[in-house]
Amino acid sequence: MTEFTRELDTSGLNCPMPILRTKKALKDLQSGEILKVVATDPGTVKDMEAFAKQTGNALLEASTEGDSFIYRLQKG
Amino acid sequence: MELTNIHLVAGAGFLLAMVLGAVMNRTNFCTMGAVSDWVNMGLNGRFAAWVLAMGIAVAGAQVLELLGLVDLQSSIYRTANFGWLGYMVGGLLFGIGMTLAGGCGQRSLVRLGSGNLKSLVVVLVLGITAYATLGGILGLLRVNYFGPVAIDLASHGVEDQGLATLLGGLSGMAVGSGMRWLIAALVALLLIGWALRQPALRSSVDNLLGGIVTGLCVVGAWVITGVYGLDDFDPVRVESLTFIAPTGNTINYAMTFTGATINFGIAVVLGMIAGSFLYALLSRSFRIETFTDRTDMCNHLIGAVLMGFGGVLALGCTIGQGVSGVSTLAAGSFVAMICIVIGCALTLKVQYHLMDEPGFFRALLRGIADLLMPWRAD
Numbered sequence: 001m002t003e004f005t006r007e008l009d010t011s012g013l014n015c016p017m018p019i020l021r022t023k024k025a026l027k028d029l030q031s032g033e034i035l036k037v038v039a040t041d042p043g044t045v046k047d048m049e050a051f052a053k054q055t056g057n058a059l060l061e062a063s064t065e066g067d068s069f070i071y072r073l074q075k076g
Numbered sequence: 077m078e079l080t081n082i083h084l085v086a087g088a089g090f091l092l093a094m095v096l097g098a099v100m101n102r103t104n105f106c107t108m109g110a111v112s113d114w115v116n117m118g119l120n121g122r123f124a125a126w127v128l129a130m131g132i133a134v135a136g137a138q139v140l141e142l143l144g145l146v147d148l149q150s151s152i153y154r155t156a157n158f159g160w161l162g163y164m165v166g167g168l169l170f171g172i173g174m175t176l177a178g179g180c181g182q183r184s185l186v187r188l189g190s191g192n193l194k195s196l197v198v199v200l201v202l203g204i205t206a207y208a209t210l211g212g213i214l215g216l217l218r219v220n221y222f223g224p225v226a227i228d229l230a231s232h233g234v235e236d237q238g239l240a241t242l243l244g245g246l247s248g249m250a251v252g253s254g255m256r257w258l259i260a261a262l263v264a265l266l267l268i269g270w271a272l273r274q275p276a277l278r279s280s281v282d283n284l285l286g287g288i289v290t291g292l293c294v295v296g297a298w299v300i301t302g303v304y305g306l307d308d309f310d311p312v313r314v315e316s317l318t319f320i321a322p323t324g325n326t327i328n329y330a331m332t333f334t335g336a337t338i339n340f341g342i343a344v345v346l347g348m349i350a351g352s353f354l355y356a357l358l359s360r361s362f363r364i365e366t367f368t369d370r371t372d373m374c375n376h377l378i379g380a381v382l383m384g385f386g387g388v389l390a391l392g393c394t395i396g397q398g399v400s401g402v403s404t405l406a407a408g409s410f411v412a413m414i415c416i417v418i419g420c421a422l423t424l425k426v427q428y429h430l431m432d433e434p435g436f437f438r439a440l441l442r443g444i445a446d447l448l449m450p451w452r453a454d
Binding site (some may be wrong): 011 | 104121
């Protein structure tokens, strides 16, 4: 459950940067590949869920690790 | 200390703002986030929440005015002085600023309450810039370049910049109270109707709650300053919620406390922080956040300056002009609000393209192209 194709660290950044960077990173992936996103902005919890649902990319994981939020998105 | 009218008005404003701060923290109500959701993921739930707040505020404020309960005419929004360049440039700069700073004035106060020290920096710089723009060094720029091009509607025989009055002035018809009721009802219905038609608003309790409470608090603020605070011997300014100039006033108040008097705007700024703080404690979501990135800190500082300057120039922020101003049906408030949205959307696009474009101007051109032809955008 922990494999990913690319990792994106948005630690310290607030809305809208984590979503903008996630969007850009996903654009460069192939369908089926997995992007791991690390964030510290609590706002990303709702944002990432909405982003995945809205853009047709599956949110495989949303968890916390220490002070960070970890997401894994699979490009649709 | 004897409690005078201004203390009672400020106290009521503080309590109202505490409720709003808590609700905004809970619901993630954010006008920059609203534009970001829409531009970046095609989701308009938070934008619809903002529009719902406008609609409710228009309905409430107009009923109060047309029943003769609140004198909206004496607020800063609907004067005969139509400072179109200030609304446009100020709005654009504010929109750019709130995107760079990760949220507008209101959002920064809420995030400060929940422990975000980046927002503390934004609030301080924004407030000081606002103060400098009101009567300081930046005020010269405002008065010398933006003041002279303002249109004095009174010299064209139009009393003020209210939509109804403008319509009367342009058509040559006399606008009676029936016409004013009709225009107010149409605008309120249009805004509320559009918002409630959006599935992303209807399906989200938080978005509905954020929009409704924001709208009601703006109406509540008109009641506090316009009805509750009405006192011929100890008058207070008729105003509603706004967050840029009052943030500057709050900093000044803190520094000159012993010789200063509180006012409604200062109490609202403090109430927002307090409400958000209490909610963060109760929901165990209080957490200290700091800058970790050099570019990010530069962006926040530039954003805070642009919001402080632009917000004063445009006479308000996303709430001040975008909801309170709009609720008076002043034409300039609609201009400022639309320019804020354009500035924000364009900045989001430029930031997106800057991630893989070699230069700023190419990113800017691509961003403008995206906004003009949204169907071709990424």
